[in-house]
Amino acid sequence: xxxxxxxxxxxxxxxxxxxxxxxxxxxxxxxxxxxxxxxxxxxxxxxxxxxxxxxxxxxxxxxxxxxxxxxxxxxxxxxxxxxxxxxxxxxxxxxxxxxxxxxxxxxxxxxxxxxxxxxxxxxxxxxxxxxxxxxxxxxxxxxxxxxxxxxxxxxxxxxxxxxxxxxxxxxxxxxxxxxxxxxxxxxxxxxxxxxxxxxxxxxxxxxxxxxxxxxxxxxxxxxxxxxxxxxxxxxxxxxxxxxxxxxxxxxxxxxxxxxxxxxxxxxxxxxxxxxxxxxxxxxxxxxxxxxxxxxxxxxxxxxxxxx
Amino acid sequence: xxxxxxxxxxxxxxxxxxxxxxxxxxxxxxxxxxxxxxxxxxxxxxxxxxxxxxxxxxxxxxxxxxxxxxxxxxxxxxxxxxxxxxxxxxxxxxxxxxxxxxxxxxxxxxxxxxxxxxxxxxxxxxxxxxxxxxxxxxxxxxxxxxxxxxxxxxxxxxxxxxxxxxxxxxxxxxxxxxxxxxxxxxxxxxxxxxxxxxxxxxxxxxxxxxxxxxxxxxxxxxxxxxxxxxxxxxxxxxxxxxxxxxxxxxxxxxxxxxxxxxxxxxxxxxxxxxxxxxxxxxxxxxxxxxxxxxxxxxxxxxxxxxx
Numbered sequence: 001x002x003x004x005x006x007x008x009x010x011x012x013x014x015x016x017x018x019x020x021x022x023x024x025x026x027x028x029x030x031x032x033x034x035x036x037x038x039x040x041x042x043x044x045x046x047x048x049x050x051x052x053x054x055x056x057x058x059x060x061x062x063x064x065x066x067x068x069x070x071x072x073x074x075x076x077x078x079x080x081x082x083x084x085x086x087x088x089x090x091x092x093x094x095x096x097x098x099x100x101x102x103x104x105x106x107x108x109x110x111x112x113x114x115x116x117x118x119x120x121x122x123x124x125x126x127x128x129x130x131x132x133x134x135x136x137x138x139x140x141x142x143x144x145x146x147x148x149x150x151x152x153x154x155x156x157x158x159x160x161x162x163x164x165x166x167x168x169x170x171x172x173x174x175x176x177x178x179x180x181x182x183x184x185x186x187x188x189x190x191x192x193x194x195x196x197x198x199x200x201x202x203x204x205x206x207x208x209x210x211x212x213x214x215x216x217x218x219x220x221x222x223x224x225x226x227x228x229x230x231x232x233x234x235x236x237x238x239x240x241x242x243x244x245x246x247x248x249x250x251x252x253x254x255x256x257x258x259x260x261x262x263x264x265x266x267x268x269x270x271x272x273x274x275x276x277x278x279x280x281x282x283x284x285x286x287x288x289x290x291x292x293x294x295x296x297x298x299x300x301x302x303x304x305x306x307x
Numbered sequence: 308x309x310x311x312x313x314x315x316x317x318x319x320x321x322x323x324x325x326x327x328x329x330x331x332x333x334x335x336x337x338x339x340x341x342x343x344x345x346x347x348x349x350x351x352x353x354x355x356x357x358x359x360x361x362x363x364x365x366x367x368x369x370x371x372x373x374x375x376x377x378x379x380x381x382x383x384x385x386x387x388x389x390x391x392x393x394x395x396x397x398x399x400x401x402x403x404x405x406x407x408x409x410x411x412x413x414x415x416x417x418x419x420x421x422x423x424x425x426x427x428x429x430x431x432x433x434x435x436x437x438x439x440x441x442x443x444x445x446x447x448x449x450x451x452x453x454x455x456x457x458x459x460x461x462x463x464x465x466x467x468x469x470x471x472x473x474x475x476x477x478x479x480x481x482x483x484x485x486x487x488x489x490x491x492x493x494x495x496x497x498x499x500x501x502x503x504x505x506x507x508x509x510x511x512x513x514x515x516x517x518x519x520x521x522x523x524x525x526x527x528x529x530x531x532x533x534x535x536x537x538x539x540x541x542x543x544x545x546x547x548x549x550x551x552x553x554x555x556x557x558x559x560x561x562x563x564x565x566x567x568x569x570x571x572x573x574x575x576x577x578x579x580x581x582x583x584x585x586x587x588x589x590x591x592x593x594x595x596x597x598x599x600x601x602x603x604x605x606x607x608x609x610x611x612x613x614x
Contacts, residue, residue, distance in 0.1 A: 091542045091543065092542070093541070093542055097429060097512075098429055098430070116509070117538070118507075118509065118511045118538060119537070119538040119541045119542065120511065120512040120513070120517070120538075120541060121509045121510055121511055121512065122404060122405055122429065122430065122509075122510035122511070122512050123405070123429065123430065123510055124510060125508065125509035125510025125511065126509060126510060128509055129508075129509040200425075201432065201436075202423070202425065202428045202429075202432035202433060202435055202436040203428055203429035203430055203431060203432025203433060204425045204427065204428055204429070204432065205404075205427040205428065205429050206427070210427070210517060210518070210519075211517070211520070211541050211542065211544065212517075212519040212520060212541075212544035212547060213518070213519060216544070230426075231424070231425060231426040231427075234400070234426045234427060234518050234519075235398045235399070235400055235426065235518065236398065237518065237519035237523070237544060237547040240519060240544040240547055240548070240551075241547070241551070244547075244548070244551035244552075244554075244555055245551075245555060247551075248551055248552060248555035248556040249555040249556070
């Protein structure tokens with residue numbers, strides 16, 4: 001049997017272990033379901049690229065996570081989603097920012113990669129492109145979930161933003177999502193999707209749609225998807241830095257990903273998931289917790305929030 | 308006397324050496340004037356960060372170059388500008404995309420860095436941020452230059468885009484601009500500003516506002532600003548890759564920047580300017596020409612388009 005590995009994340013942050021038991025169970029169940037789905041895809045021979053897209057689509061449909069359906073509210077009460085995807089085989093990639101009415105932003109990012117000569121499309125223009133491809137549009141209501149609204153009401157009108165894992169929002173839905181995979185053909189891929197920060201202003205763009213920062217994949221080294229305070233991931237070009245440490249310094253996936261998480265980034269900033277061409281995986285974070293899971297052809301199947 | 312170095316570019320592309328003599332003279336004169344201005348700033352002790360901003364401002368005011376005033380037309384006849392800036396001292400950075408009415412997008416990027424908690428702001432939101440800071444807005448007419456209009460009319464309504472250095476546009480204004488500097492305090496900085504591609508569609512974002520792709524600076528290695536087909540620079544995280552090759556593989560600035568230009572990027576894609584902490588500079592490109600210049604404390608003062 002050929003090797004494969006899938007790792008997923010549903011966001012990193014100050015998730016207190018005191019989260020009510022029924023909430024914990026909801027998250028564990030959702031992560032398990034999504035991981036099981038992706039595991040099955042890879043097992044039956046789906047490509048890494050299609051798998052990370054389809055897995056992220058499941059996150060985008062689940063109101064528990066901050067992307068797609070469950071996206072947080074912006075400063076002016078709207079939703080603004082970002083996503084990106086990258087194929088490790090050839091460094092082909094696609095990204096979108098400022099998406100307001102598409103159910104699966106990561107699929108639109110994949111279409112930018114496959115069906116345009118561009119890599120990165122913005123807001124209105126990206127949605128025009130989607131229209132030309134026959135995408136169906138959701139109305140705003142589809143994205144207005146009750147928990148997200150409550151979160152936003154807590155900071156509405158103030159200059160406060162929040163990664164939505166801050167303690168005060170502990171019981172509410174959480175974080176950026178992502179998936180990375182090695183498929184049975186030896187190819188790597190990575191995808192990331194997010195609703196951004198609650199109460200974000202001025203059409204802020206985080207690291208999720210920035211290739212090299214929030215997402216990177218190259219068959220010669222690794223596939224990476226990040227989550228946390230996007231600004232720090234952009235400044236430090238985190239996803240590509242893991243590739244560079246492996247490529248140029250010969251570090252292992254584990255050493256490279258732990259180095260950037262604990263030495264380059266400051267404590268409390270975020271985390272990431274990474275797989276390499278051997279099927280090794282690494283899921284480091286420097287926050288209280290990170291929603292995550294990993295499944296491999298060797299039978300590993302794990303879902304965790306804390307250690 | 309303390310060392311300093313300034314390098315500038317006004318875009319790379321298929322600039323044919325057959326450009327009419329009077330056009331060449333205009334470009335040489337403009338580049339010389341801007342280089343002289345920046346050289347004076349560094350000589351009298353201005354910081355690298357302020358120098359790259361002020362030098363790029365001069366480009367943004369000159370209709371010869373594709374940024375600010377001289378920005379090309381988009382598919383629907385508008386203008387959409389991107390810019391970024393980075394401080395090598397601390398990796399602080401700022402970027403904006405989809406700017407339509409600001410005279411100096413690179414200064415707005417610097418304000419994002421200095422006066423917001425974000426790194427990357429988008430379109431309308433970025434312009435709201437500018438308004439709060441008291442920026443004056445230009446009306447669209449300010450950016451409607453005759454040569455740019457003629458360029459756009461050649462491809463209007465078609466799906467053709469162009470880096471504006473393609474042969475058919477030879478006599479018209481050219482390219483993305485950028486500046487990188489080492490100041491007498493030993494600090495590095497980089498800045499990039501662009502009006503994008505003529506006839507670009509769907510609010511395409513190129514590499515200019517993408518930290519790690521079009522712009523990067525770190526005192527421990529180098530400052531880099533890129534120009535060319537942005538998609539290839541994004542995929543390959545070019546600016547940061549030069550940093551990584553120097554940091555992790557011990558390559559010189561020259562070897563690292565030539566490696567990415569000639570081995571990572573395909574021929575005809577673009578070029579870049581880079582300086583290191585010793586004041587060395589490198590201005591490689593894989594196109595027919597690149598508008599560029601370099602000035603140092605040792606008395607080098609050169610402006611070139613071809614070899």
